[in-house]
Amino acid sequence: MANITENTGHETTTGLDHRKLLIWAFLGSECMFFGSLIATYLVYYGQGTPGTPTPLQVLDIPTTSTSTFVLLMSSFMMVMSYNAISKGNVKNFRIWIMCTAILGATFLGFQFYEFREFAVHYGLTPRTNLFGTTFFTTTGFHGAHVTVGVIWLVSLFLYSYRGDLTKDHGLMVDIAALYWHFVDVVWIVIFTLVYLIPVGVSGGT
Amino acid sequence: MASSHEESTHPTPAVYAKIAVTLALITAAEVAILYIDSLRGLIIPIFVVMSTIKFAMVAMFYMHLKFDNKLFTLFFVSGLALATGVIFALLILFGALGEGRYGSPEVVTDTIAHGSDAHSSDAHSNDHGRKGTSAKAETTASHDSSTTSDHAYTKAAVTSKDLSAASTMTIEIGTKGDQLFFDQETMSGKAGDHITVKLVNSAGAQQHNWVLVPAGPARLEIATAGMIAATTGWIPSDDRIVAHTDLINPGESGEVTFQVPSEGKYEFVCTFPGHSFTMFGAFEITQ
Incomplete structure (x- = not known):
């Protein structure tokens, strides 16, 4: 019965590695987590206190599009690093995973700039109005996930220097990659629902 | 389960690169569409379709769901379906899918007084003694204490426009700064009196209102129904609503004049979504 689809050290009743099942169950639950945050943002959209910054005034589509592009490309780097390690090419794995981490950090830099711009230039903080509260909560939790991802990727990069990361340990990279891609797809949804649609419908830009 | 090893079926780097280019192109197209005025009306379906394509490409190819065991897909799609359900349920529940919802960021705020009221709470206690007889007469007039007759009675009292502002007293109620609490847990009014309740919103960012409702389950029922009454x-x-102020912006005040019901138990509450859980109190009717 040893139909193991990944490089596991043991047999399971499903034939699947439970660590991989776990990450998928976790990502499923994360969908609901972000779904609730995005829904709250949408529900309170347009319910801002008069006289405080509105989404149309502060959202900067060109900048956010650039950071979206950066995050999408990091997903490509990630899949390339998984591709390298599954072929046993540790050298290329290191290059690709470091590129992924750097692009992730770049995305965080964009977000830091955006948050700072909102707070300093427009005076928009989580306390200002319902838009501020829901916007910073939603995008802030996503940023926190990216931060965890960057730390995870750098850890794998450093781990590879112990010489323990070989073709047989592809699952370790696979799980980190799934998390990273998930953070990317969540941003695809946030970029559309939090930025593009509200600005587009209101005739922004 | 057949052990079709997926490494052989996984896409090649060339396929990954093509997907990356497609993802970038779709994102560029999304931004471009924002600047095309003629597509304004179709923008929601266009963006939903485009981002769904991006989402699906990453999930199927980069996350290998297309090639992996279907159990993984089941786990993920279950969560995804629930999340989508939560988003739609909340949007419908809070009326956020309504017409023109995203086009009008301003909240309805009509007649709001800016705090130039001569009445004070001193007048309150004086009035109590003075109006004894008339209140008595009102009480005897309403002989049935069932809720239905109370409605009819109070509704009539509120709609009648002959309430002379000069003869009413004003009760002021505020908020505990930015906390979601009124600054009083109980208020009172004499049965049958015409009184004015002035809500002074001392919050820095929150909007509030003051709504007088029958005590008991009605408070939460009305507050829940209010969640979709954004307009x-x-x-x-x-x-069942006896009287209510308008939605008062932070730092402003507003008032409502009404006739105190002859009997029954009443409560006041702020019906701004979420506030009703802490912002309420008892309204006592004195005879």
């Missing part, structure tokens, strides 16, 4: 300042259309 009327979160005040639902409900016959």
Whole structure:
């Protein structure tokens, strides 16, 4: 019965590695987590206190599009690093995973700039109005996930220097990659629902 | 389960690169569409379709769901379906899918007084003694204490426009700064009196209102119904509402004049979504 689809050290009743099942169950639950945050943002959209910054005034589509592009490309780097390690090419794995981490950090830099711009230039903080509260909560939790991802990727990069990361340990990279891609797809949804649609419908830009 | 090893079926780097280019192109197209005025009306379906394509490409190819065991897909799609359900349920529940919802960021705020009221709470206690007899007469007039007759009675009192502002007293109620609490847990009014309740919103960012409703389950029922009444300042259309102020912006005040019901138990509450859980109190009717 040893139909193991990944490089596991043991047999399971499903034939699947439970660590991989776990990450998928976790990502499923994360969908609901972000779904609730995005829904709250949408529900309170347009319910801002008069006289405080509105989404149309502060959202900067060109900048956010650039950071979206950066995050999408990091997903490509990630899949390339998984591709390298599954072929046993540790050298290329290191290059690709470091590129992924750097692009992730770049995305965080964009977000830091955006948050700072909102707070300093427009005076928009989580306390200002319902838009501020829901916007910073939603995008802030996503940023926190990216931060965890960057730390995870750098850890794998450093781990590879112990010489323990070989073709047989592809699952370790696979799980980190799934998390990273998930953070990317969540941003695809946030970029559309939090930025593009509200600005587009209101005739922004 | 057949052990079809997926490494052989996984896409090649060339396929990954093509997907990356497609993802970038779709994102560029999305931004471009924002600048095309003629597509304004179709923008929601266009963006939903485009981002769904991006989402699906990453999930199927980069996350290998297309090639992996279907159990993984089941786990993920279950969560995804629930999340989508939560988003739609909340949007419908809070009326956020309504017409023109995203086009009008301003909240309805009509007649709001800016705090130039001569009445004070001193007048309150004086009035109590003075109006004894008339209140007595009102009480005897309403002989049935069932809720239905109370509605009819109070509704009539509120709609009648002959309330002379000069003869009413004003009770002021405020908020505990930015906390979601009124600054009083109980208020009182003499049965049958015409009184004015002035809500002074001392919050820095929150909007509030003051709604007088029958005590008991009615408070939460009305507050829940109010969650979708965004266009009327979160005040639902409900016959049980005795009186209400408009939605008051932070730092401003507003008032409502009404006739105190002859009997029954009443409560006041703020029906701004979420506030009703802490912002309420008892309204006592003195005889």
